[in-house]
Amino acid sequence: MENTRSYQELLTELNEMRIQLEEATDTIEAIRSGEIDALVVKANDGLQLFTLKSADHTYRIFIEQMSEGAVTLNEDGYILYCNSQFATLVNTPLEKVTGKSIYKFITEDCQETCAEYIARAWTSNVKGELHILASDDVEVPVLLSLKTLNLDEGLSMSVILTDLTEQKETQKLLEHKNAQLEEAQKIAQHLNANLEVTVKERTHELQINIEEKTRVEEELRHNQERLTRVLETMAEGVGIVDAKGKLIYANPMAQKILGLKQSTILERTYDDPQWENLRIDGTPLPSHEHPMSVMMATRKPLFDQEISVQPPDDERFYISINAAPLLDEHGEVTGGIGTFMDVTQRRKSIQHKDEFISVASHELRTPVTTLQASLQLLSRMKDNPSNVMLPKLIDQANKSLNRVSVLIEDLLNATKMTDGQLHLIKTPTTLSGLLQDCCNHVLTGHTHYLTTSGDMELQANIDADKIEQVITNLVNNAIKYAPNSQEILVNIAREGNFAKISITDKGQGIPPEKLPYLFDRYYRVDSSGKQYSGLGLGLYICAEIVKRHNGDIGADSHLGQGSTFWFTLPLN
Structure with a gap:
């Protein structure tokens, strides 16, 4: 058969098996004799x-x-x-x-x-x-x-x-700490560049002795202390970050602006997601648009870059950032330094100004439009002076003109307050008589009535015209914002060396969160969702007039119980 192996093949296989048997026999003998284990x-x-x-x-x-x-x-x-x-x-x-x-x-x-x-x-x-x-x-x-x-x-x-795992981890931790120390030293060297160069040049050129070296080191230490004191007393927040954006230093003002302690601040990066960074329009600010990111990417300083910050459980605020890169001797970015200041009030002033321009345009346009319409109708009736509508149109035109005059007067007064051009002509004045003179319009309106109480003989040395303007404004506000409160209470009282005048209504009251801003320029109260006319300058003007008299002004209010606006005037 074809598959039958030849004799030679079988003989070869037999020889191989004999060799294997001999090896196995030798191995067993070696094991028995202990030669291998x-x-x-x-x-x-x-x-x-x-x-x-x-x-x-x-x-x-x-x-x-x-x-x-x-x-x-x-x-x-x-x-x-x-x-x-x-x-x-x-x-x-x-x-x-x-x-x-x-x-x-x-x-x-x-x-x-x-x-x-x-x-x-x-x-x-x-x-x-x-x-x-x-x-x-x-x-x-x-x-x-x-x-x-x-x-x-x-x-x-x-x-x-x-x-060596534990040893390597310890070594890495030590290297990390050393790197942080080196980074801090580089920052100190950068901030004290002139002094460092001077010290190195003198050391190289003069080979100063141990005493001189000690003196220079002491000078450097004092300089660093002075620098630290400067940073800690700056009115701006100062933050220093490493190359990865992690904060490694924050001065006390930075901690105050951000509302965080030193230990908490140093756990964060400048774009920490726990604090939502926003554009000025309120939309989210991507990390790459943050002024510190832009500075690190472009390696160029930035100035007055304004963003808003929304803390997790606090009110949004605005900061203006200046940022500059920190470079090593090879020109590589090792970190960055940023100074920033709280510009929330500046931003709110801009917002109020924008709102004021919008409101002023609306407030001026309404009476001007009405006046224009009245004049157009009057022009058509000039050939028919007996028309019964003529007196009404003239009256309407006068009201619109008066309204424009009041708005312009408020604008002029506000400008005078800002420029310090408000001049007072003071004379001894009986306050009760002043109240009666300036509030006749309330009595003739037949919608409200005044109840006056207190010390009717009390006198103060004041600019009667300016204080009359204050009282008129406060009474008009009480009528406008409390239309259902028919009785307006006016009280004159003596408190030490001051006279205190209070105007009280029984309207809806003012929300407590709005009370601190009532006397700010351009601020308009809207406690019930209604839109009232005005430029938001009346109470601001009142406050400035009272302050120029060395008095004080304020408001007390409880929702559903009405409001009391008061001001004080020195008697002497």
């Missing part, structure tokens, strides 16, 4: 090592109890023995470690280094560091100690592996 057997899943308990059993127990990993290698780099600590380091069962090549457990970038260590160790003891690779792809830094062992069966190599 381990076998490396090739299996389907790789080489496996089988060991026999021998005279070195006590030694191996000692090795097993070591805290370091221990490995015995043959001349080809295969692992004849390892302790459980090494198996733990490589995260591999002990039985799957023995018989494997040591290079299986060495990271790729350390293969050549390991080979060099082993080659040198055959002639001398070697120590060195490299990374071993665990089965979960975790790299473990270790210190190798390699030494040859002259055993009965020939040379082998003992390798002791000490885990």
Whole structure:
């Protein structure tokens, strides 16, 4: 048959089997005589090592109890023995470690280094560091100690592996702290550049002695202290960030503006998501548009870049930022310094001004439009003076003209207040008589009535026209904002060396959050959702007039119970 093997083939196979039998017989004899204590057997899943308990059993127990990993290698780099600590380091069962090549457990970038260590160790003891690779792809830094062992069966190599993970982490932490210290030193050097250059030049040129060096160091320390005091007393917030944008310094004003303590601030970056940065129009500000990000990217200083900040549990505020990069001696950006100031009031003033322009345009346009319409109708009736509509149109035109005059007068008065051009002509005046003169329009309107009480004989040295303007404005406000409160209460009282005049209505009252802003320029009260006419200048003008009299002005109000506006005037 074709598949039948030839005699020669069978003879060859028989000879091979005889050789294998002889090797097996020799191996068994060696095991019996104690000449060997381990076998490396090739299996389907790789080489496996089988060991026999021998005279070195006590030694191996000692090795097993070591805290370091221990490995015995043959001349080809295969692992004849390892302790459980090494198996733990490589995260591999002990039985799957023995018989494997040591290079299986060495990271790729350390293969050549390991080979060099082993080659040198055959002639001398070697120590060195490299990374071993665990089965979960975790790299473990270790210190190798390699030494040859002259055993009965020939040379082998003992390798002791000490885990350096904790030491490396400690070293990294130390390096990080050193880096922070170096960064702080660089910043100090940058801020004290002129002094540093002077110190270096003098040190190089004059080789100053120890006393001179001590003096210069003391001078530098004082200079740094002065710089620190300057930063801590600045009216602007100052923040310094590293190259990654993390805050490494914030002066007291920065802490005050941001409402954070030093320990809390230094845990943040300038674009910390816990604090929502916004554009001026209120839309979210992307991180790359933040002035500090722009400065770091362009390596150029920026000035007066305004953004708004929304803290998690507080009122939104606005800041103006100036930013400049910090560069090392190679021109590389190592961080940045930013100064900023709270411009919330400036921003609100701009907003109020914009609102005022809009309101003023509306307030002026309405009476002007009415006046224009009345004049057009009057023009058509000029040939028919007996028309019954003529008096009404004239009256309407006069009212519109008066309204325009009042608005213009408010604008002029506000300008005078701002420019300091308000001049007072003071004369002794009985306050009750002044009240009666300026409030006749209330009595003739037949919609409200005044109840006056208090010290009717009280006199004060005042500009009667200006104070009459204040009283008229406050009474008109009471009528306008409390239309259903028919009774307006006016009280004159003496409080020490001051006269106090109070105007009380029984209207809806003013929300408490609006009370602090009532006397601000352009502020208009709208407590019920209604829109009232006016430029928001009346109470501001009243406050300025009273202040020029060295008096005080304020308001007390409770929702649903009415409001009391009061002001004081010095008697002398």
